[in-house]
Amino acid sequence: MDIKWIVFGVILVVNAIFAISITIFVAKKFVVAGRNALIFALISLAIWSFGYAMITFSTNMETKQFWLRVENIGITSQPVLWFYFILTYVRQTRFLKWPHITLLCIIPVISLTLIFSDQWFHIYYTSIKLSAENGGPLIIGRGPWYWMEFAQS
16 A cells, blocks of 8 residues: 555544544533534544545455445534534524424435445446555545535535
8 A cells, every 4th residue: 555545544543533532522521502513523523534544544445435435424414513513502503493403414314325325326426436456545426416415515
């Protein structure tokens, strides 16, 4: 594996560890508005970062595709969780009723359904290719639903 991808992957793992460390610190030390939402957003960030690191370290397509799916749990949940954090932090909880939250989650849930489905995967990613035979990130082709998720983000 190329040294640049090892360094890149290590930085991503450190980022994931840092996010979890902050999560633990915030959970133990603070009882303030938005705390729980921040905790969920940081866990989501850790999933995203760790998933990306594992994509970088993996050498075969099946393993990379597994970690791509895990990574997307973190990616697709970030916009909703940060929006939720902002609203709870500024104490605008009138917008945090179940109908509103459900509406915010529709696109991420559809995205994850497409990503985890072998049959519909191509609607989100038109293609995935190895950037190198011995590790590194994936080269992805963005499908039509990718842009829906992007627009919501």
